[in-house]
Amino acid sequence: MRYSRALIPTVKEAPSDAVTASHILLTRAGYVRRIGAGIYSFLPIGFRVLKKIEQIITGEMDRAGAQQVLLPALLPADYFKESGRWDSFGDTMMRLKDRKGGDYHLGPTHEEIICDMARREIKSYRDLPKNLYQVQTKYRDEARPRAGLLRCREFTMKDAYSFDLNDAGALESYETMRAAYTRIFDRTGLTYRMVNADSGAMGGSQSAEFQVLTQSGEDQIVACEKCDYAANVEVASVRAGEPPTLPSDIPARKQVSTPKKKTIEDVSKFLDKEPASFLKSLVVRADGELVMAVVRGDHELSETKLARVLGVSEIGLAEPGAVVKTTGAKLGFSGPVGFSGKVVIDSAVLGIADGVCGANVTDAHLVHVQAERDFEATSADIRNVTEGDVCPECGGQLKLYRGIEAGHIFVLGTHYSDKMGATYLDKEQVKRSMVMGCYGIGVSRLVAATVEQHHDDNGILWPMSIAPYQVHIAQLGEEPQVVEAVAKLEQDLEDAGIEVLIDDRKERPGVKFKDADLIGIPLRVTVGARSLKTGQVELKPRAEPNPKNAELIQLSDAPQLIVERVQKLLKS
Ligand SMILES: [Zn+2]
Known part of the structure; x- marks a missing residue:
């Protein structure tokens, strides 16, 4: 290609709202142009990169035995109404009406539509397994589209769906996809980790994210320096050692005056005590009940882990009025000693020999506090992993990274096939639900993720496999x-x-x-x-x-x- 005939409009100035390297450089180098909030055009060299990534993906999907289809982006409401997601998707779904007033939407994802294909075309156990995928434009009305191609309202995605006879088959399909994804990400030339994800609302039993490691990702992940272990900080398990034997000569707990010192930093300076000796106490609401969660002063509470320990679906900080009412003190002075409700402490709190916590009295703290000796509590792993924690797999050191989620694979089970009636007849002519798996890759997001990872002050450094x-x-x-x-x-x-x-x-x-x-x-x-x-x-x-x-x-x-x-x- 001759540059004199090509459309490669490089510009000196970055877009005024651009913060991330990929947004700035892809615009300046003439790869993409913004059309509206979270909506981008690909210029010729941008389209070449997108196509190259797509070819790597489709090549590996085909090799793994999947077949490409193309489902419509414009969808009648009926299918998502059938699964219940017409309502549950909320404002994220781009909805529209046709000239007759009928409800339509632009597909944010395609489980329902692929399920419809499966229930029409697959009848018998002899027809299974199947794996169908597409590379297609998706639409999500994000509240805050940002960072150029990283969070868009219109984007290109590869989504694959596997259909199996049973759980064992679904796991086999999942493993096949996991291997294919590893080859895909290896071939793109990216530094990435496969991360054990919290499967969250999707409710799968097996799931993993493929995170591209960068400086600017939305997700915080930890990865072991020695082995392959990696996980989101909220779900990464902390290897609890034996609870230490605490010295028995710690004086009895005592209330001290800490006027207007509410934060750990303030009290730590005021009392000249290390944050690691603090019992950071947070009142949370778990299914209506008020619970006190306590972590060490230098640790962060993981709401995900606490929710799991309490067996509830969601945890939120209690509203200030309720905290004041239940503890009898202003915010910043709560503590586990004498707390009327349930107390859950992180295992590391058991190691605090001579601790400090709020006294449940405004402007006062307690010193010389020990868990077990001074209050009753359940102990569990309820904190975020931090840099330097021990790897739960191999005992190596964990390191913190920022990650961009570029791929996600998981076993879906029969959630959608039950709702949509995607069934088959087994050998005994008994009707059974197909067991599904679902596997996504953000194709246009990968363009941006690559630039986030491969650039310097002067511009982009494409890996050879996806360079324009x-x-x-x-x-x-x-x-x-x-x-x-x-x-x-x-x-x-x-x-x-x-x-x-x-x-x-x-x-x-x-x-x-x-x-x-x-x-x-x-x-x-x-x-x-x-x-x-x-x-x-x-x-x-x-x-x-x-x-x-x-x-x-x-x-x-x-x-x-x-x-x-x-x-x-x-x-x-
Ligand atoms: Zn390890």
Whole structure:
């Protein structure tokens, strides 16, 4: 492709609302343009990247025995009404009416529609298993679309659905998809972790997220430095050691005055005590009941874990009025000693020998507090994992990361097939519900996630496997020998199946190099009159930060050498 004929409108200025690297760079380098809140057009080079990611995904899905379909984006309301999601999806669903006043919506996901295909076309146990997938545009009316392609209202997704005879079959399909996803993410050149996810509202028994590790992700995850263990901080388990034997010579607990000192930081300074010796006490509401949760002062409560311990679906902080009423003190002075309701403490609190907590008296705290000795409580793992915690699998150290969720796989069970009547007849002619699995990848989100992970101050650094072009040729000058050398190189490389972008614009070298860095094609070849005097051209990988480290290679050797480099980068 000749740059002079291509539409690659690079711009100096980032969009005024752009904060994330991918939003800034994809716009500046001419990959995407914003059309409205959370709605983007892909320009030619952006579309090439999107298609390359799509090809890796579809290739691996086909290889794993799945078949591609295309379901409509415009959906009559009936199907989501059948599953109950017409109501439960709420404002996130893009709804519309046709000319006759009929209810329609744009598909946010397609479980119901694929279930309809299954119930019509699959009749017998002999027809199973099946795995069907599509690459399609989805619509979600996000409250706060943000960060360019990372959170959009219209986006491209690959969604696959497996149908099996029973749970064992569904698990087998899940494992097949897990292996396919690992190959997909390996091939995109991303650093990622497969994370044990909280399956949350979907209610699957097996689920995992594929998180791309970045500086700017929405999700906080921990990963072991030694083994493959990774999990969301709210669900990662903390390996509880033996509860320590506490010294018995700690004086009896005592109330001290802490006027207006409400936060742990304030009280810690005021009493000159480490935050780790505090019993951080939070009053939460669990199914109407007020419960006190206590974690160490330097730890964070995991509402997800606490909800699990209490056997309730959701936990929320109690409203201030209720806290004041039940503890008899202003906010900031609650504590477990003498608390009227149930108290749940994190296991680490058992290790506090000489603790501090709120006295349930305004402007007062208790010192010399020990759990067990001074109050009754249930102890459990109810805190978020932190950096340096011990890996529950191997005993290694856990590290904190930010992650962008780019893929999610899980066993759905029979939730949708029960509701939609997706059944089959087994060998005994008994009607049974198909057991489903569901597997998504955010295709357009992966474009942005890649840039978040692969960029520097000057622009994007695409992995070779998904770069819009593989080689960028900067043509310096219009001399006949330069024009001829570029044309020959273009011909040889394209004959070898290499994708080439040739910057033949009438621009200064500085402009061409700046744009080349911004666009981020992995290999750059510079062809100019000066080096051609000795029959040479310059080769520089985009990832090489120092321009002095560019190599001079013979023009005659260039095609073969460049092909080898491209192939090497495709494999790495
Ligand atoms: Zn480990």
